[in-house]
Amino acid sequence: MYQHISQYTPVLLFFMLAVGFGVGALVMAYFVRPNKPDAEKLSPYECGIPPIMSVTERIPIRFFIIALLFLLFDVEAVFMYPWAVVYEHIGWWGFIEMFLFIVILLVGYIYAWAKGALEWE
DSSP states (O other): OHHHHHHTHHHHHHHHHHHHHHHHHHHHHHHHSOOOOOHHHHSOOBTTBOOSSOTTSOOOHHHHHHHHHHHHHHHHHHHHHHHHHTHHHHHHHHHHHHHHHHHHHHHHHHHHHHHTTTOOO
């Protein structure tokens, strides 16, 4: 019975060493770091610009939806580049596949447009 447990002893020791190192580093940093809070350090930072709104205000979800749609169509362009590079080798089959890919994305674009996801208000 103890033979099976002794096989995991190096794993247990390595795990304990990793956890100990992590906790020790955090404890040491807590005691060594300087702690001089002031109003400038405690204020929210937005790329050097004074904050426009309160920290507790919510950002409209439309910003995130438009960002996701941008990423979707950006990924489409990434998939089209390798297809264009090997277009001569894949022939009509590759053309039909890319055509279906673009049609599926076009249906998604029309759906997002119909739902008003692209309106910036």
